[in-house]
Structure formats: structure tokens, C-alpha cells
Amino acid sequence: MKPKVAFFSFSSCEGCQLQALNLEDQLLSLLDIIEIVNFREAIDDKLENYDIAFVEGSISRYSDIPELIKIRNTAKVLVAFGSCSSQAGINAIRNRLRPEEANAMVYGDRAAWVETGHAKGIDEFVKVDYYLNGCPMDRREFIRLVKAAASGIPFIIPKLPVCTECKLRGNVCILEDRNTLCLGAVTLGGCNAICPAYGHPCVGCRGILPDANIEGMAELLRHHGASDLEIEHLYAMYNYGRISLLTARAASR
Ligand code: SF4
Ligand code: SF4
Numbered sequence: 453m454k455p456k457v458a459f460f461s462f463s464s465c466e467g468c469q470l471q472a473l474n475l476e477d478q479l480l481s482l483l484d485i486i487e488i489v490n491f492r493e494a495i496d497d498k499l500e501n502y503d504i505a506f507v508e509g510s511i512s513r514y515s516d517i518p519e520l521i522k523i524r525n526t527a528k529v530l531v532a533f534g535s536c537s538s539q540a541g542i543n544a545i546r547n548r549l550r551p552e553e554a555n556a557m558v559y560g561d562r563a564a565w566v567e568t569g570h571a572k573g574i575d576e577f578v579k580v581d582y583y584l585n586g587c588p589m590d591r592r593e594f595i596r597l598v599k600a601a602a603s604g605i606p607f608i609i610p611k612l613p614v615c616t617e618c619k620l621r622g623n624v625c626i627l628e629d630r631n632t633l634c635l636g637a638v639t640l641g642g643c644n645a646i647c648p649a650y651g652h653p654c655v656g657c658r659g660i661l662p663d664a665n666i667e668g669m670a671e672l673l674r675h676h677g678a679s680d681l682e683i684e685h686l687y688a689m690y691n692y693g694r695i696s697l698l699t700a701r702a703a704s705r
């Protein structure tokens with residue numbers, strides 16, 4: 453029996469599901485080892501019975517919670533799919549404001565009808581078996597995870613920073629060379645340092661490493677000319693759900 457795979461989406465742009473769909477031929481070849489039973493981007497069918505659930509998006513409404521718990525109770529393996537789901541990601545920028553303020557900015561005089569509150573990663577509500585980090589998630593990791601989960605083999609992402617991959621690629625360090633503020637030293641690698649490889653800073657989309665020296669990183673950024681506000685904004689872009697504003701402020705002093 454092939455394991456049944458389902459995709460679900462909460463507050464998100466659905467870009468991670470699109471990334472999976474963009475695999476095209478590789479996705480078709482995965483159908484030799486899995487059966488996709490719920491994938492709004494690609495099929496109309498929906499089955500209530502599945503083994504592996506990929507959950508995209510942050511939890512930002514009370515009504516999301518029972519739905520998420522139902523998915524957890526059904527799936528044998530639950531995967532946080534992308535940074536919105538893993539760490540609340542870019543959605544958590546709204547957490548700087550009170551929900552009413554954020555809703556008023558987007559929905560104007562209809563804000564009172566909107567239920568949306570602060571955005572949270574799914575592991576604040578349910579146990580997560582695996583994380584596919586990144587905005588969007590990395591397609592190579594997705595394939596590796598599907599194959600591992602279908603075979604019952606653990607899926608492991610080495611806990612190395614982006615800087616390690618950046619050095620291995622032989623990139624010029626844009627933080628050292630150009631004072632471009634980069635979070636590679638405290639961010640989980642696995643993306644092969646793709647942003648610095650193209651001259652862009654790492655903004656932490658794969659999440660801050662659990663044992664990262666946040667304060668040390670802030671000190672280094674300050675040494676390269678960053679203001680407190682710039683450091684705070686950089687940390688908050690993808691990791692507000694993990695690093696509170698207070699921590700970021702304290703780190704930047
Ligand atoms: S992680 Fe990024 S690409 Fe994926 S759903 Fe969230 S915003 Fe979209
Ligand atoms: S460019 Fe960024 S990721 Fe690369 S070595 Fe420098 S700080 Fe690290």
C-alpha cells in the first residue's frame with residue numbers, strides 16, 4: 453500500500469504548494485511511492501483518510517485550531533511546510549500590531565467582521581514530526597522527505613548555518629565585503645546559500661538556529677553599521693514568531 457499524502461493550507465500565499473506542483477515530472481515519479489489524496493492546487497478529490505500531511509501556512513484564526521488538530525489526529529506524519537507553518541514566517545510581521553489594528557489596515561471599515569488574530573507556527577498547537585523550512589520550502593528537501601517518510605526512514609536536516617554553505621560555495625561574504633546586513637550566521641542552512649550566491653543577504657527565511665547567538669549576531673551587524681531599528685527589522689522579517697520584539701531590541705543594544 454502506498455502512503456496517502458495530503459496537503460493543507462492555512463494563512464499563506466500557497467507558494468509552497470506551488471513549489472511542489474512545479475516539480476512536474478519529479479512529482480509524477482513520486483506517485484510510484486505515494487498516493488496524493490488532497491491537493492487543492494492540483495486535484496479536486498479530497499479524502500479524509502491520509503498518512504502524511506503537509507501543512508502550509510500560519511495559524512491566525514481560532515477556527516483554524518480544531519481543523520489543525522483534526523489533521524494531526526488523522527496523519528501518522530505531520531510536516532510543517534514552509535516558513536509560515538514552521539515559524540509563522542512573514543505572516544508574523546502583523547504580530548507587531550494589535551489584531552484590530554492590522555485588520556483595519558487591510559480590511560478598512562469591514563475589519564470588525566474579520567476573525568484573524570496573531571499569526572503562529574503550527575507547533576504552538578500540535579506536535580510536528582518534520583519541518584520543511586524556507587520561503588518557499590526547498591524542493592530537493594521536499595523530495596527527500598517524501599521518500600524518507602514513504603519508507604519509514606527518519607528525515608534529517610543538518611543543523612548548520614547558511615554561512616557554512618556560503619563558504620563552501622566560495623561566495624564572497626557580502627557582510628564583510630560590502631556591509632550588506634546578512635543573517636547567514638544564525639540561520640538554518642539547507643538552501644545552499646542561494647541568496648548570498650546571487651549577491652543578496654540572507655534574511656533568515658529558513659528560521660533561526662535553536663542555539664544561535666542572537667546577541668552576538670546583533671553586535672556583529674552593529675559593527676557593520678546597522679542601526680537598532682535595522683537589526684530589529686531584519687530579525688523580525690521571518691522570525692518574529694520565534695524572536696520577540698523585546699529580544700530583538702535587547703539584542704540590538
Ligand atoms: S512560506 Fe513563503 S512561499 Fe510558503 S506559503 Fe508562506 S509565504 Fe508562501
Ligand atoms: S554573505 Fe552572509 S551567509 Fe555568506 S558568509 Fe557572509 S554572512 Fe555568511
Ligand code: SF4
Pocket residue numbers: 586587614639640643644645646647648653654655656657658659
Ligand atoms: S539564504 Fe537565507 S533567506 Fe535565502 S533562502 Fe537561504 S535561508 Fe532563506
